[in-house]
Amino acid sequence: xxxxxxxxxxxxxxxxxxxxxxxxxxxxxxxxxxxxxxxxxxxxxxxxxxxxxxxxxxxxxxxxxxxxxxxxxxxxxxxxxxxxxxxxxxxxxxxxxxxxxxxxxxxxxxxxxxxxxxxxxxxxxxxxxxxxxxxxxxxxxxxxxxxxxxxxxxxxxxxxxxxxxxxxxxxxxxxxxxxxxxxxxxxxxxxxxxxxxxxxxxxxxxxxxxxxxxxxxxxxxxxxxxxxxxxxxxxxxxxxxxxxxxxxxxxxxxxxxxxxxxxxxxxxxxxxxxxxxxxxxxxxxxxxxxxxxxxxxxxxxxxxxxxxxxxxxxxxxxx
Numbered sequence: 428x429x430x431x432x433x434x435x436x437x438x439x440x441x442x443x444x445x446x447x448x449x450x451x452x453x454x455x456x457x458x459x460x461x462x463x464x465x466x467x468x469x470x471x472x473x474x475x476x477x478x479x480x481x482x483x484x485x486x487x488x489x490x491x492x493x494x495x496x497x498x499x500x501x502x503x504x505x506x507x508x509x510x511x512x513x514x515x516x517x518x519x520x521x522x523x524x525x526x527x528x529x530x531x532x533x534x535x536x537x538x539x540x541x542x543x544x545x546x547x548x549x550x551x552x553x554x555x556x557x558x559x560x561x562x563x564x565x566x567x568x569x570x571x572x573x574x575x576x577x578x579x580x581x582x583x584x585x586x587x588x589x590x591x592x593x594x595x596x597x598x599x600x601x602x603x604x605x606x607x608x609x610x611x612x613x614x615x616x617x618x619x620x621x622x623x624x625x626x627x628x629x630x631x632x633x634x635x636x637x638x639x640x641x642x643x644x645x646x647x648x649x650x651x652x653x654x655x656x657x658x659x660x661x662x663x664x665x666x667x668x669x670x671x672x673x674x675x676x677x678x679x680x681x682x683x684x685x686x687x688x689x690x691x692x693x694x695x696x697x698x699x700x701x702x703x704x705x706x707x708x709x710x711x712x713x714x715x716x717x718x719x720x721x722x723x724x725x726x727x728x729x730x731x732x733x734x735x736x737x738x739x740x741x742x743x744x745x746x
Contacts, residue, residue: 432500432720439495443488483741486734493731501723516576516618518562518609519549522627522657523590525567525598532694541628541657542592544694549626550584552701562612563587566605567595568633576612601634602627606641606652606680613650621650624704625680628657630673638676642683652684655700657691 431437527542534544553561561583563574574586592598606625613621623645631638645652654677674690681688687704691697 428504430502430504432502434499436495436499439498440492443491483738486738486741490731490734490738493727493729493734496727497724497731499724501727502720503723505719505721515559515620515622516562516613516616517556517559517622517624518564518576518612519553520564520566520605520609520623520625521545521549521587521590522600522602522605522629523565523567523592523595524600524627524629525592526600526628527592532697534694539694544697545626545657546587548694548697548701549587551698552624552704553580553583553587555705556580560618562609564605564609564612565590565595566601566608566634567592568599568601569595570601570604570608570634572608572612576616599633600627600629600631601636602629602631602676603636603638603641604634606638606645607636610641610645610648610650614648621648622686623650623652623684624655625652625677626655626657627677628672631676638680639683642680645684650684651686652680653686653689653704654678654681655689655691655697657697 522545523542527545528540530538530540532539532541532544534547557580558578560576560578561574561580562572562576563583563586565571565573573590574583577583602625606623609623609625613623642652656672656674656677674688678688680686689700689703691700
C-alpha cells in the first residue's frame with residue numbers, strides 16, 4: 428500500500444504562489460533595462476525569446492514539487508512473513524571448566540572433547556529456537572554473560588563459538604554463580620515462560636552462590652531450570668577440577684524449580700536430551716505479521732535534481 432510518512436509536508440506546495448507577490452514587491456525597479464534593437468523588434472512582432480518562459484516556469488515547479496514530495500517521504504507498506512513466536516525466554520548456562528577439555532566423548536565417529544560436543548549440541552539446540560529469545564551464560568570459576576536475551580539466534584551462536592575453556596581462567600566450577608547470573612537476566616523478563624538450561628560435568632566448588640538456594644529463588648520467580656549432567660552415574664571428570672559430576676545436586680536444582688533433570692554420558696545421549704527439552708517446550712504459534720516500509724523519496728528527489736540541472740543548463744546557454 429502506497430502512503431506518505433509526512434503528508435502535512437504537501438501543504439508547502441502552494442508556497443511559491445503565496446510568496447510571489449512579496450518577492451515581486453521587494454524587487455528593485457530602479458533603472459531601465461536596455462533591450463537591443465533586434466530583440467525589441469522581435470518582441471514588438473510578437474516573437475518569443477529562445478528560452479521559453481513557460482519552459483523555465485515548468486522546470487521550477489517540477490523541481491519544487493519534487494522537493495516537497497520527497498520531504499513528504501512516500502513509501503510502500505509491505506507485509507513481512509509472520510515468524511513463529513512462543514513467548515519463551517531461555518538462557519543456556521554452560522560449564523567451561525577445565526574438565527570440559529577431556530577427550531572422552533564421540534562427535535560422529537571421532538573422539539572429541541566435551542567442550543566441542545557441548546558446543547555442537549548447544550548450537551543445534553539454539554538453531555531450533557526460532558521464536559524464542561535466547562541468552563547465553565558461561566562459567567568456570569566465574570560466570571559471564573556471553574550473549575544477552577535476543578531473537579538473533581545467529582548472534583548467540585557466534586558468541587558461543589568465541590568462548591573456550593582456555594579463555595575462562597581458573598578451572599573450577601561455579602554452578603551457583605552461573606545460575607544466579609542467568610536468573611538475574613530473566614528476573615525482569617515479561618515472557619510468560621522463562622527457562623534456564625544448565626549443563627555441567629562437575630560439582631559446585633567455586634563462586635559465592637550455592638545452587639540449591641538459587642533454585643528456590645528461581646521457583647519463587649516462576650523460572651524453571653532444566654539440568655543436564657554430562658558424565659553422570661559415577662563418570663569421573665579428569666580435568667583440572669578433578670571431581671565427578673554432582674548429579675544429585677543438579678537433580679535437586681531441577682526438581683525444586685519445577686524443571687527436569689537429564690544425564691548424558693555421550694555426545695549421542697546429549698543430543699537426545701536436547702531434543703527431549705524441545706518436546707517439553709512444545710510448539711510455536713504464528714505472531715502477527717510485521718510491517719516493513721520501502722521508501723520512495725529518492726525518486727521525487729531525483730526528479731527535482733534533474734529539473735534544477737535543466738534550469739542551470741538553460742541559464743548557462745543564455746549567458
